[in-house]
Ligand SMILES: O=C(O)CCC(=O)C(=O)O
């Protein structure tokens with residue numbers, strides 16, 4: 084007989100090993116903090132997910148991706164990426180995501196003071212999909228320091244960050260299991276974007292973990 088924690092733990096490992104060996108690495112000292120201006124920072128942890136391409140494939144196939152539309156002036160336009168959203172407490176679409184959240188919660192417990200709550204997923208089908216300049220400022224991100232942890236799978240795409248106060252953009256190119264966490268005042272004082280590309284690019288999935296009431 085297993086106790087419940089033990090059997091859950093071994094089930095998780097077994098499912099990871101069976102399904103093309105997807106694994107979530109440690110955080111700790113492998114996370115590098117990059118201070119930005121105005122009290123913003125990002126944390127980088129390259130290669131956090133092993134077997135990232137297998138996980139990418141699994142998510143593309145199993146997540147119930149939705150197309151959304153948005154009103155723009157007098158027109159309704161398609162949002163140029165596919166989306167899925169898991170609210171606080173909702174079962175995540177893959178055990179690897181539950182493990183990511185567990186390790187993020189552990190690593191950021193003290194600094195964040197609360198667990199990550201929601202998971203948003205984006206599927207950028209090709210170079211024409213994008214997200215334009217914005218901060219995640221609906222809800223608490225408008226007034227408070229928050230964290231948004233982004234795991235990138237599939238084709239690396241430029242992720243740009245620029246200060247609202249003016250100044251050059253910084254360019255990162257996360258993909259294949261890299262972790263990038265935006266923190267401090269980043270959602271208020273900086274903006275981020277995944278620009279369209281003139282040159283053809285393969286698909287990318289991003290997973291964003293956010294605390295409650297941040298979007
Ligand atoms: O895909 C990404 O890495 C970023 C997505 C994003 O900025 C958002 O959904 O708010």
Ligand SMILES: [Fe+2]
Nearest residue numbers: 217218219275
């Ligand atoms: Fe965002």
